[in-house]
Amino acid sequence: MIGSGLGLAVTCGSERLQSRRSARALREVSAVLLYLHPVSSNCHKVLMAFYERGVPFETEIVDMFDVEQNTAYRREINPIGKIPALRTDEGDVLPESTLIIEYAEQRFPDLPRLIPEDPHGALEARRWDRFVDLYLNATFSKILQDNLRPEGTQDSFGVAEARRRLGRSYAILDAHLADRQWLAGNAFTMADCAAAPSLHLGQRALSHEGFPNLQAYYERVCGRPTWQRVWNDNLPWREKVGVDLKAMRAAMGWDEATLAEDAESAPA
Numbered sequence: 001m002i003g004s005g006l007g008l009a010v011t012c013g014s015e016r017l018q019s020r021r022s023a024r025a026l027r028e029v030s031a032v033l034l035y036l037h038p039v040s041s042n043c044h045k046v047l048m049a050f051y052e053r054g055v056p057f058e059t060e061i062v063d064m065f066d067v068e069q070n071t072a073y074r075r076e077i078n079p080i081g082k083i084p085a086l087r088t089d090e091g092d093v094l095p096e097s098t099l100i101i102e103y104a105e106q107r108f109p110d111l112p113r114l115i116p117e118d119p120h121g122a123l124e125a126r127r128w129d130r131f132v133d134l135y136l137n138a139t140f141s142k143i144l145q146d147n148l149r150p151e152g153t154q155d156s157f158g159v160a161e162a163r164r165r166l167g168r169s170y171a172i173l174d175a176h177l178a179d180r181q182w183l184a185g186n187a188f189t190m191a192d193c194a195a196a197p198s199l200h201l202g203q204r205a206l207s208h209e210g211f212p213n214l215q216a217y218y219e220r221v222c223g224r225p226t227w228q229r230v231w232n233d234n235l236p237w238r239e240k241v242g243v244d245l246k247a248m249r250a251a252m253g254w255d256e257a258t259l260a261e262d263a264e265s266a267p268a
């Protein structure tokens with residue numbers, strides 16, 4: 001499913017999207033379009049959720065490390081420049097991994113659910129999804145992205161604080177998981193789809209050593225075939241991106257040229 005290629009620089013305006021939608025309507029394919037980058041943890045979360053439920057979807061790869069595509073994506077699709085985003089049946093562009101999963105629950109109500117129907121279960125799924133995004137994903141990102149900052153601008157205080165916060169988050173999860181199979185209890189939910197990529201990548205910032213329940217959960221969640229599929233599918237992209245620090249800096253807008261441009265256009 002992945003691999004349609006974006007060619008965003010010149011072709012992803014509303015006209016092209018419109019024709020894609022009409023073509024789909026003609027084929028009577030009921031699918032939504034996911035903009036993603038294959039190495040993004042937030043995209044992995046949505047992919048895992050879609051695979052778990054069997055959601056029909058199409059994909060468009062946005063190569064965030066290609067400055068032209070990145071710029072076109074901001075201009076044409078999502079001004080804040082973040083992936084994933086979803087083009088809905090109504091033609092709206094929906095940002096945020098959690099909202100995308102929520103939308104798909106409403107759009108495809110007959111597929112197995114990742115947000116339980118009972119109000120308590122739903123609240124638990126949302127609560128732990130938020131916990132993972134805010135206190136794992138955002139925190140390890142702070143640590144890992146520090147390496148991408150230009151020479152001399154590293155934030156050692158912020159990184160140490162993030163490491164402490166990540167440790168506290170691990171301890172909370174470790175206690176929570178002592179008597180639960182999944183984050184929201186016995187049902188596998190959206191929160192677990194958030195956790196798989198965050199724990200997987202977060203280990204590069206801080207290991208799970210000393211947190212046995214968390215480690216056992218990590219093995220459980222990342223042992224699911226859907227996670228294996230997400231992770232194995234993106235291998236060629238990981239190999240490509242993993243070594244290209246320069247491209248990663250440019251994608252963040254942290255390369256010298258972009259920083260100089262920003263400084264010039266900043267309000268006095």
Ligand SMILES: N[C@@H](CCC(=O)N[C@@H](CS)C(=O)NCC(=O)O)C(=O)O
Pocket residue numbers: 040041042043064081082083084095096097098133251252
């Ligand atoms: N809260 C957002 C976070 C999205 C996000 O930060 N995506 C990263 C990739 S994992 C991104 O687009 N980074 C590019 C940038 O920050 O410009 C979500 O859950 O979708």
